[in-house]
Amino acid sequence: MEGRSQEFKQRVEKLGRIRESGVNPYPNDFKPDSCLKDIFKDHNGKTKEDLEGMDSCFTVAGRVLAVRSFGKAAFVKIQDRTASLQVYLQRDNLTDIWPIAKKIDAGDFIGIKGKLFRTKTDELTLDAESFTLLTKGLSPLPEKWHGLKDVEARYRQRYVDLMVNPDVREVFRKRTEIIRLIRKYLNDRDYLEVETPMMQHIAGGAAARPFVTHHNALDTDLYLRIAPELYLKRLVIGGFERVFEINRNFRNEGTSTQHNPEFTMLEFYEAYADFEDLMKLTEDMVSGIAQELHGSTKVMYQGTELDFTAPWKRLTIKEAVLEHSDATEEILNDRDKSLEFLREVNPRLPEGWDKLSHGKIIVEIFEAIGEENLIQPTFVTHFPIEVSPLSRKNDKDETLVDRFELICAGREIANAFSELNDPIDQRERFVSQVKEREAGDDEAQPMDEDFLRAMEYGMPPTAGEGIGIDRLVMLLTDSPSIRDVILFPLLKPEAKQESKEQEETQNNKKGKKA
RNA sequence: GGGCCGCUAGCUCAGUUGGAAGAGCAGCUGACUCUUAAUCAGCGGGCCGUAGGUUCGAUCCCUACGCGGCCCA
Numbered sequence A: 001m002e003g004r005s006q007e008f009k010q011r012v013e014k015l016g017r018i019r020e021s022g023v024n025p026y027p028n029d030f031k032p033d034s035c036l037k038d039i040f041k042d043h044n045g046k047t048k049e050d051l052e053g054m055d056s057c058f059t060v061a062g063r064v065l066a067v068r069s070f071g072k073a074a075f076v077k078i079q080d081r082t083a084s085l086q087v088y089l090q091r092d093n094l095t096d097i098w099p100i101a102k103k104i105d106a107g108d109f110i111g112i113k114g115k116l117f118r119t120k121t122d123e124l125t126l127d128a129e130s131f132t133l134l135t136k137g138l139s140p141l142p143e144k145w146h147g148l149k150d151v152e153a154r155y156r157q158r159y160v161d162l163m164v165n166p167d168v169r170e171v172f173r174k175r176t177e178i179i180r181l182i183r184k185y186l187n188d189r190d191y192l193e194v195e196t197p198m199m200q201h202i203a204g205g206a207a208a209r210p211f212v213t214h215h216n217a218l219d220t221d222l223y224l225r226i227a228p229e230l231y232l233k234r235l236v237i238g239g240f241e242r243v244f245e246i247n248r249n250f251r252n253e254g255t256s257t258q259h260n261p262e263f264t265m266l267e268f269y270e271a272y273a274d275f276e277d278l279m280k281l282t283e284d285m286v287s288g289i290a291q292e293l294h295g296s297t298k299v300m301y302q303g304t305e306l307d308f309t310a311p312w313k314r315l316t317i318k319e320a321v322l323e324h325s326d327a328t329e330e331i332l333n334d335r336d337k338s339l340e341f342l343r344e345v346n347p348r349l350p351e352g353w354d355k356l357s358h359g360k361i362i363v364e365i366f367e368a369i370g371e372e373n374l375i376q377p378t379f380v381t382h383f384p385i386e387v388s389p390l391s392r393k394n395d396k397d398e399t400l401v402d403r404f405e406l407i408c409a410g411r412e413i414a415n416a417f418s419e420l421n422d423p424i425d426q427r428e429r430f431v432s433q434v435k436e437r438e439a440g441d442d443e444a445q446p447m448d449e450d451f452l453r454a455m456e457y458g459m460p461p462t463a464g465e466g467i468g469i470d471r472l473v474m475l476l477t478d479s480p481s482i483r484d485v486i487l488f489p490l491l492k493p494e495a496k497q498e499s500k501e502q503e504e505t506q507n508n509k510k511g512k513k514a
Numbered sequence B: 001g002g003g004c005c006g007c008u009a010g011c012u013c014a015g016u017u018g019g020a021a022g023a024g025c026a027g028c029u030g031a032c033u034c035u036u037a038a039u040c041a042g043c044g045g046g047c048c049g050u051a052g053g054u055u056c057g058a059u060c061c062c063u064a065c066g067c068g069g070c071c072c073a
Helices: A006-020 A036-043 A048-052 A091-101 A151-156 A158-164 A166-188 A229-238 A275-294 A317-323 A335-345 A358-373 A423-438 A449-456 A469-477 A500-513
Strands: A058-069 A073-079 A084-090 A109-118 A124-135 A212-215 A220-224 A242-250 A262-271 A298-301 A304-307 A313-316 A378-384 A400-408 A411-418 A462-468
Touching (some): A036 A058, A036 A084, A048 A109, A058 A084, A058 A124, A073 A109, A091 A124, A151 A158, A158 A166, A166 A275, A166 A469, A229 A242, A229 A262, A229 A449, A262 A275, A262 A469, A298 A469, A313 A317, A317 A358, A423 A449, A462 A469
Parallel strands (some): A084 A124
Antiparallel strands (some): A058 A073, A058 A109, A073 A084, A212 A220, A262 A462, A298 A304, A378 A400, A400 A411
8 A cells, every 4th residue: 555645545445434334346247238329329409398208218227427405316428348427416315325325536436227208408328227336446547637648557557548538539440440451351352351370480571670488398489470471371372362351460669659579460462463452452542441430531630631543643653752752864874973963862771772782772772862752642653673682583683573652641651563473583592682681681581481482383373462450540630650550569667676576486496497 | 859838736737136935726624506727714735756966045046867848850
């Protein structure tokens, strides 16, 4: 109890008095028969007289959000998963339980059975005929008017954030709805939803640093996946011509408003499709989701209108750079001139910058100046082959691949390509990746012999795409940070406030080991 | 990794050339059976992020550290 707030201690004492009076403060046999939203839906149109003529009782349960108490009566606002509703408690109706009912606190859960009426100010209200304490809350709720604002507290104690900030609940409901709509869209197109390994012996399918873990029984290191790509393609090879997976990827990188080390990715693969088909599919799917969610394909994001109405703009990566900088074709078509230009737009380059290939230089230039200027949804195409070891070569220009990135609000939302299905070419690409890895690029992809073995059986012509779900949800819920669309974003652990008992336990453990 | 900003009561926030730490809400006591951020009267509640330093004296100034936010890489 030491270190607890005064109010916490008072509530614990109150809890004790409730128990002494013979009332169980944590019963679990109360069954509501109505949710609050349905009560509004069915009865909010009714007049005072309509309600007086109605004989039906409603049994509801919820968390107490606010109490306005009089001597022998009280108005209490309760909230369930669907809505909030005012309840009227009167001493003369509640008799035995009144002493407890009048002592409830904001944060408690209560159950009420009663009849609907309208107050003098015309608010639909449930007049309690019986009252049941369902859970005593010990920690006080945040301020009723301002709610919980402290960003760190909101992330660390998301449960409190959700209790008191309805707009936060709404964001996460929309997140779930978006994922539901994606599933429906793909299921309707005969895609098969699958699950592939999160723990992999070879972390391939993307350029990123993985987390490492260890399997004790097999005594082997494993990586948390950075992408499901190579497994989903194995499934296409196996005959599942349309597959998708919505699941977590893990990348061992820093956090930002755009990055969380674990994030949710949709990946889908369709045989006999190419990357242009996927552009159409993406336009159709995302604009449809915006329409379902907002009733419009135009969505406000951080003060800017994003127009998801199909078709979306398409630019080659060079066009995107030319459109948003003073670079010229002459510069971009020459490796050394491009490098010089890159140094102007990005003076602080990673180590080994002078050895960058022409293709990588173009991508670096795009990321430095092109990407952030693409606000409306735009497909950026014609990526260089050096940065695309899993993509099919372009038939007309072997330095390019049939790939696009979807950029919106200045950030990458999706990445897709016609899949490389030539096993000989794929092996060569892996070999050059391994060389880059040996040269110090720890994001270059490792050799995956089993994947090659699979591809050697023949993979049908296929296109595949990954869509960052968190970022898509950000755009569709007007959220400025990825942490606003991830229920429990990764934070550093809080400063330890170990109790003496814990300290002793730990010391004992240390002592035993020593 | 670098820069800037923040950390004060359960919550939202004030505050002090460096001189006994404040408000509102929440809480407690009392009044009140139709309130809407209910009202009225009274009361309690603080390691001012942590640790050093400067000082007669530090929540305030300095240093380091921790956590968070934003920006940059």
